[in-house]
Amino acid sequence: MDKQRDFVLRTIEERGVKFVRLWFTDVVGTLKSVAIAPAEVEGAFTEGLGFDGSAIEGMSRRFESDLLAHPDPSTFQILPWRSGQDPTARMFCDITTPDGQPANTDPRNVLKRALAHAADRGFTFYTHPEIEFYLLKSAQIGPEGPIPVDSAGYFDNVPGGTAHDFRRRSVRMLEDLGISVEFSHHEAGPGQNEIDLRYADALATADNIMTFRTVIKEVAIEQGVYATFMPKPMSDQPGSGMHTHLSLFEGDTNAFFEAGAQYQLSKVGRQFIAGLLHHAPEITAVTNQFVNSYKRLWGSVGSNNLAEAPSYACWGHNNRSALVRVPLYKPNKGQSARVEYRAIDSAANPYLAYSLLLAAGLKGIEEGYELPPEAEDDVWSLSDAERRALGYAPLPSSLDSAISLMERSELVAETLGEQVFNYVLANKRQEWDEYRAQVTPYELAKNIEIL
Known part of the structure; x- marks a missing residue:
């Protein structure tokens, strides 16, 4: 740690850094930032930076509002969009109470606790997200709804197109920040894009996702367009998910791999x-935390599900209609054995979502859960009776039902901790109440002339 701190202080001096932004997130996953002068960085390392936690969503109660932000020197990076006259760097922070204890309400600390629980059992948790988002001509929404920057589709090559130049600029900026990108391409919806980050340990991935969202927003501003991670911005187009590949390692050995087993998948896997x-329905209020998230999960069911968004808890080998997919991978590459969770969307708080995915998977290992038969058919094309007969439990169909399932979940309460658990429930109930009170254009168009 001292060597990392020395490196940061030396780099700040050598690169002429004028400002250092200290980053952390609130419980919903909104990025928070405070800029300090280079001369204050050493003090922030040793003592932390004090702030009013009660002013941050879900961070602390009013009678215990004082918190400290401690920058993590391993996350130091120069921000490439601020590398001109006033070079600016950033570091993610861990939040503590004044007596030095990790703040229970810090989402980054929630994930650290979950990773420590896995480490106690000999596991390291790796994740690899595929992040989808839409590029719109403007943030202003007219009568026609959002206007995408193009009308291209899946894997389309659009020479000279906005999305092509946008992805190229974004990938270069991410690489400059030390975030490795595996793929980038146009997705199925008009103006929809996907950029896949290379696998990393879950804490680094969560930090990378928060940086990714900032990069995408900054490049959009630079290029005169608007980027949104809203799960379902257009009713007749696919939603934006964040399919995430998950794997556990025991030292250098992939715990999900077993040569000769079906799909090379071990008992642990x-x-x-x-x-x-088993736990997917009760964690959905976190992996899909907004009212709009359920338009993605259920908006296309019964028609052409272009979004490939899962609605039922089942698994399959390379079955894109299943909630959990066991992907194909190159023969004799056991280290790449993994599973893909397909419900999580691009607007989730990655620290909390990955904590719960890990906790759910570990509970299956600890309790010896039996894996049900795989889904071989297209789950969307089955009837409700067929799905019930096969035991495919539905995911919550609304934020309201997701909240009801979450509030009864011991696993979610234990993983998030009491304060985060209670705040998420309160925050989501408020959102649902506000949504439920709205009179929508659909209701007006459908009813006002005939009722």
């Missing part, structure tokens, strides 16, 4: 999937 399936 099968139990992990069983845990994900």
Whole structure:
């Protein structure tokens, strides 16, 4: 740690950094930032930076509002969009109470606790997200709804197009920040894009996702367009998910791999999937935390599900209609064995979402959950009776039902901790109450002339 701090202080001096932004997130996953002068960085390392936690969503109660932000020197990076006259860097922070204890309400600390629980059992948790988002011509929404920057589709090559130049600029900026990108391409919706980050440990991935969202927003501003991670911005187009590949390692060995087993998937891997399936409904209020998230999960069911968004808790080998997919991978590459969780959307708080995915999978291992038979058919094309007969439990169909399932969940309460758990429930109930009170254009168009 001292060497990392020395490196940061030396780099600030050598690169002429004028401002250092200290980043952390609130419980919903909104990025918070405070800029300090270079001369204050050493003090922030040793003592932390004090702030009023009660002013941050879900961070602390009014009678215990004082908190400290401690920058993590391993996350130091120069911000490439601020590398001109006033070079600016950033570091993620861990939040503590004044007596030096990790703040229970810090989402980054929630994930650290979950990772420590896994480490106690000999596991390291790796994640690899595929992040989808829309590029719009403007943030202003007219009568026609959002206007995408193009009308291209899946994997389309649009020479000279906005999205092509946008992805190229974004990928270069991410690489400059030390975030490795595996793929980038146009997605199925008009103006919809996907950029996949290379696998990393879950804490680094969560930090990378928060940085990713900032980069995408900054590049959009630079290029005169608007980027949104809203799960379902257009009713007749696919939603934006964040399919995430998950794997556990024991030292250098992939715990999900077993040569000769079905799909090369070990007992540990099968139990992990069983845990994900069993607990998926109760964690959905976090992996899909907004009213709009359920338009993605259920908006296309019964028609052409272009979004490939899962609605039922089942698994399959390379089955894109399943909640959990066991992807194909290159023969003799056991280290790449993994499972893909497909419900999580691009607007989730990655620290809390990954904490719960890990906790659900570990519960399956610890309790020896039995993996049900795989889904071989297109789950969307089955009837309700067929899905019930096969035991495919539906995911919550609204934020309201997701909240009801979450508030009865011991796993979610234990993983998030009492304060985060209670705040998420309160925040989501408020959102649902506000949404429920709205009179929508649909209701007016459908009813006002005939009722």
